[in-house]
Amino acid sequence: MSDRVSTPDNRVVVFLHSGEYDRVHxxxxxxAAATAAGRRVEVYLFWWALERFLLDRLDEPDFAGREDVADRFEARGMPTVRALLEHVRDSGLGTVAGCTGSLGALGSxxxxxxxxxxxxxxxxxxxxxxAGVADRFYL
Incomplete structure (x- = not known):
């Protein structure tokens, strides 16, 4: 019997495929919540989410057909995608990775x-x- 206790991987992994502002947000x-709790985070960007980053469309909330939500979003001072990304980066606990296959498919x-x-x-x-990460989110 071993004296070592096996601990699960405490990282959080977020897979972003959709480029819709609400999903990226x-x-x-x-x-951002995970890094605030002191956990390492890896964000993986694919297809349309990757395209949003490559086009630098991180500041203006664009909820297609839902201008009422965009207005409330801004009136309440909700952080932009860029502000959340900066929090993750400033924590020193986050990594943003891009998929080379998606990059090639987008021609970017x-x-x-x-x-x-x-x-x-x-x-x-x-x-x-x-591998071994339990906390995975797919958006």
Missing amino acids: QGLSIA ESKAGDSGIDVWLGWSAILQRT
Whole structure:
């Protein structure tokens, strides 16, 4: 019998596929809450979420057909996607990774270097890095 106690991986992983503002905001809200609790976070960007980052569309809430929500969102001083991202980055506990396959499918290789994304990975590396993580969120 071993004296070592096995502890589960305490990281939080957020997979963002949709580029809709509400989903990206929710994913980064989860990431910000986790880092505030002292947990490491990895945010993985795919397809339309990646495109939102590459196009630097992180500041203005754009809820298609729901201007009432956008107005309330701003009136209540809700943080933007950029503000949440800055919280995650400033914590020193977060990593933002972009999927190389999605980058290629979007034809956006030229924007990769200026994106602010910490690391570019393919699925094999993503699967290795996230193995054993219990707290995974898919948006």
